[in-house]
Amino acid sequence: MAHPTGIHPTPLAALLARERDRYTAARPLSQALAQRTNAHLLYGVPLHWMTDWGTPFPLFVEQARGARFRDADGHEYVDFCLGDTGAMFGHAPKDVAAAVNRQSQLGFTTMLPGEDAARVGELLAERFGLPFWQFAMTATDANRFVIRWARAVTGRTKVLVFNGCYHGTADDVFVDLVDGVPTQRDSLLGQAYNLNDHTVVVEFNDLAALEAALAQGNVACMLAEPVMTNIGMVLPQPGFWATACSLIREAGSLLVCDETHTISTGPAGYAKAYGLEPDFFVLGKPIGGGIPCAVYGFSAELAQRMQAAKSAAPPGHSGIGTTLTANALAMAAIRATLEGVMTDAAYAHMINLATQLAAGLRGLIKQYGLEWCVSQVGARTEFQFCAQPPQNGTEASLAMDHELEHALHLYLLNRGVLITPFHNMLLVCPDTTTQDVEKLLTILGQALAELTGPSYV
Known part of the structure; x- marks a missing residue:
């Protein structure tokens, strides 16, 4: 048979x-x-x-x-695996190795910025077209931080994802459609609360389902790879993203493009190549040539809303950032990657x-x-x-x-x-x-x- x-x-x-x-x-x-x-x-x-x-x-x-x-x-x-995109520009690119070598003689981490931070911000804005940036250790962290920012600036609680999505181990994304029913993944260990309370899931390329989910008026952000990659590749149908972006904006929600894998598209990623104009842009893995680091960018208007949300909150830990985030080695690696590797x-x-x-x-x-x-x-x-x-x-x-x-x-x-x-x-x-x-x-x-x-x- x-x-x-x-x-x-x-x-x-x-x-x-x-x-x-x-x-x-x-x-x-x-x-x-x-x-x-x-x-x-x-x-x-x-x-x-x-x-x-x-x-x-x-x-x-x-x-x-x-x-x-x-x-x-x-x-x-x-x-041909290349660290599942972590080494997309090859293992130990010469420019990155040289930059990390130099920085290793000057210090690893201080919780303070250096000149590389200024240059990296300029390079990111120039390449990806978003004026403001923040950093994380991994794309998982970047996605987690962006979800927190999106909830803070919108006052909404829900995150919308595609069935079968992959965004690292960000907690909110582990919900699938099983026979059409949103279901928390059985494989997720130690989950103490029901993710269905705060996560909405629809099929990729299903505009009707997307519109219905957004119509509830409680979605803070749509977190998506512009092309699904980790469940096997799923390409958008013609016109899908143009309509989807309009629906997301009309609903008052934010679009987060996780381009950690789809940076394979070209020097500025899929969103720039196809005109998606996301509110948040996330990139991990290859941005430091294999050195652990990630970035997320956003518009000037969104930056103002983020600053207002932070100013309105009481002093104390925001839940965003880690001690080693944007350490000196990572910043040197990102700079070298942007200047001499991602050409x-x-x-x-x-x-x-x-x-x-x-x-x-x-x-x-x-x-x-x-x-x-x-x-x-x-x-x-x-x-x-x-x-x-x-x-x-x-x-x-x-x-x-x-x-x-x-x-x-x-x-x-x-x-x-x-x-x-x-x-x-x-x-x-x-x-x-x-x-x-x-x-x-x-x-x-x-x-x-x-x-x-x-x-x-």
């Missing part, structure tokens, strides 16, 4: 078992490190989700530079290679008779196990097949190519080459040839 993905379960199970054995045999030092870390790290890793890769035990990295890294056993890899030339190279990659993936899918699709947002490419690009989070979730993902990812990994573990996302960076793309396509083609052999058609 045909499988929904077009891949028969029998060769899939055999390939996955063989590749797990191959992985184990080739990595005794990673296995020894995994056994060692099990003694003191929960799940044997610094963060529990690091076990979500399709490997028998974690892969331990020794060095990463440009588009490549080396593991503890000395194996070299071409990296037009870098994006031209990346987008050209990603376009070649997307075309190659479509060619393989056609060659092996699979009903899969490919989407691209600038330097970011995704293949999904469905014939047509999904229109919302529900469709994207239904297209996932974790066993098939693990098998393909592990097959690639065992032959020196890494892609993102949680779905089929591929990034290229300024150091990625045409030969790297060809290597990925060749190896993926070999895997598909095995999985679609004549015995299983």
